[in-house]
Amino acid sequence: MSRYRGPRFKKIRRLGALPGLTSKRPRTGSDLRNQSRSGKKSQYRIRLEEKQKLRFHYGLTERQLLKYVRIAGKSEGVNRSSFITIT
Template sequence: MSRYTGPRVRVMRALGCDLPGFSRKKIERRPYPPGQHGQARHKLSEYKVRLIEKQKLRFGYGVSEVQLRRLMVEAGRSKAAPGEKLIELLERRLDNVVFRAGFARTIPAARQLVCHGFVHVNGQRVDVASFRVNQGQTISLVPKVWKNPHVLAAIADETILHASWLNVDKGTFSAKVAAMPDSTSALFPVDVQRVVEFYSLRL
């Protein structure tokens, strides 16, 4: 998957909201779009509004456009509301679960733990960031990284909001999926109906 390596605060300013999984920084000091005319008032088109909501999900969960389109297709085929199902599928990604459990301070950092083989699901090593967790499964870090300074910093960071659908045990560096996430599980404001509308014209 292509990885975004550009300025993160600039992206969040363009989207108009903080994305906790994307960057630890915030846009409160300059809460307006970047660029020379960032503070000027602009009337947004319907397309631009839908695009912004879609980009929030893409950068907020660290997925590529191809991955997001595939998830949208899958959500559209489910019996649940497409928007709600899309949020559920994104939240159940293993890299996001590691982040929401508080074992990493951002989703890219969580993805690195997963890809390096430091994360187990029900005792089995899983090194695929897009792996989808299910209710009842236990996600844990291998003892090798328990003293890693980045992991310890994440564990001690009280600004990381743990997901209500996870039962986290910081002592054993593990978390159990107690329930399935829903449309309110996202850490940032997003109008999922706008995202559905964006893809309805393109799928």
């Protein structure tokens, strides 16, 4: 499996807690700079962030994730539980 080798804490700050990357926790409240991200998130951004959370949590590449999603989609039952049992 390929592993993400970039700045892990930046990913955690942007995507939330990812136990697969590190045990560090981001600061809360007034300590964060550049907080002025306002506006509603688009559906594309929401889906992209969820996909990235899956990738970084399980340590998968884009192709590996796509392969597992296809396998889970072909199996019977709920796709979410199928995906978890595959990985």
